Amino acid sequence: MNNAGLVAAKGLSEEWLQQIIDLAEVCEAHDGFDLSINLNLSMLQNRSPEQTNDFLYFQDGKLVGFLGMYAIVSPKEVEISGMVHPDYRGKGIFRALYAQAKAECEKHGVMQILLVSNRQSKEASAFAEGVAATYQFSEYKLDYSTQASVTPVATDERLLLRPATNADFDTLVEIGVSGFGDSAELMTALVTRNLSESSFQTYLALYEARPVGMITVSEEDAALFISGFCVKKGLQGKGLGRKILSQTVEILNQREHTGISLEVAVDNQNALSLYQSTGFEVVSVYDYYVG
Numbered sequence: 001m002n003n004a005g006l007v008a009a010k011g012l013s014e015e016w017l018q019q020i021i022d023l024a025e026v027c028e029a030h031d032g033f034d035l036s037i038n039l040n041l042s043m044l045q046n047r048s049p050e051q052t053n054d055f056l057y058f059q060d061g062k063l064v065g066f067l068g069m070y071a072i073v074s075p076k077e078v079e080i081s082g083m084v085h086p087d088y089r090g091k092g093i094f095r096a097l098y099a100q101a102k103a104e105c106e107k108h109g110v111m112q113i114l115l116v117s118n119r120q121s122k123e124a125s126a127f128a129e130g131v132a133a134t135y136q137f138s139e140y141k142l143d144y145s146t147q148a149s150v151t152p153v154a155t156d157e158r159l160l161l162r163p164a165t166n167a168d169f170d171t172l173v174e175i176g177v178s179g180f181g182d183s184a185e186l187m188t189a190l191v192t193r194n195l196s197e198s199s200f201q202t203y204l205a206l207y208e209a210r211p212v213g214m215i216t217v218s219e220e221d222a223a224l225f226i227s228g229f230c231v232k233k234g235l236q237g238k239g240l241g242r243k244i245l246s247q248t249v250e251i252l253n254q255r256e257h258t259g260i261s262l263e264v265a266v267d268n269q270n271a272l273s274l275y276q277s278t279g280f281e282v283v284s285v286y287d288y289y290v291g
Contacts, residue, residue, distance in 0.1 A: 004058055007056045008104070009055065011050075022063075026086065027084075033118050033121070053068060057097055065093040066097070067081070078114070080113055114288045125287065135287065135288075137266070137267070137287075143260070144261070145280070150276075159244070160205070161203045161205050172214050173188055175213060176228070179236070200218045203215050222258045223261065249279065
C-alpha cells in the first residue's frame with residue numbers, strides 16, 4: 001500500500017503522522033536545522049477528515065515527500081511548507097506536491113498562499129524563485145534561554161495575569177484590534193481559535209484591575225510557543241510588555257516543558273528588543289513568499 005505516488009490526504013492516520021515525523025528527523029539530521037515551525041505538529045494531529053490539507057509522496061515503499069497547508073487564522077490565507085527526503089531531492093517531488101496543493105487552494109477560493117522557508121534551506125529559496133513566488137516578509141524564531149544575560153524584571157503587584165475565558169471574548173478582540181492594529185474580523189477569528197482549541201491558553205493581563213494586554217501559549221509535545229502577545233496601543237512603551245512577558249515565562253517555568261519559543265517579524269525591532277531583554281535568543285529566520 002502507498003508504494004509510490006502522490007496522496008492527497010483527508011485527515012492523517014497515526015501511521016502517516018509518524019512517517020511525517022520520521023521524515024522530518026531525517027531532513028533535520030541532514031540539513032542541520034529545526035523543522036518544527038514548518039510542520040506545526042499540533043495542527044497535523046488535529047486534521048479534519050473532511051478537508052484535504054496534506055499531501056504525501058511515497059516511493060520505494062516509504063514516505064519521501066510531504067507538504068502541509070495551514071490556515072492559521074483565516075481559511076482564505078494559507079501557509080504552505082514541507083520537505084523532501086535528502087536522497088530524493090531534485091526529482092520534482094516537491095513541485096508535484098505544490099501543484100496539487102495550489103489546485104486545492106484554488107478550488108476553495110483561497111486568496112493568498114504563503115510559502116514558508118527556513119532561510120538556511122537553499123533548496124527552499126530556490127524553489128520559491130523557481131515558481132515565481134514573491135518575497136513578502138521574514139520572521140525570527142526565538143527560544144528562551146536561562147543562560148541569557150538580562151536584567152531581572154521587578155515584581156509589580158499591580159499586574160495580574162489570569163487565564164482568559166469565553167466571558168473575556170469581546171475584551172480580547174478589543175485589545176487585539178488596538179494592540180496589533182488588525183481588523184475586528186481577523187481578531188475575532190484569532191480569539192475564537194485561541195479560546196476553543198485545547199492546546200491553546202490565552203492569558204488576560206490586568207493592570208490595576210483594568211485590561212491592558214493579552215498573551216497566548218500553545219503546547220506541542222511539551223514544547224511551549226508564545227503568540228498573540230500585545231499591549232493596548234495607548235499603553236505601549238511604558239514597560240508593561242516586559243512585565244507581562246516576564247510574568248508569563250515565570251508561570252510557564254512552573255510547568256514541565258522542553259522549551260519556550262516565539263516568533264517576531266524581522267522589521268519589528270521594538271518587539272525583538274523586548275523579547276531579548278527577557279531572555280529570548282534568535283535561533284533561526286523564516287522567509288515568507290507569496291505563491
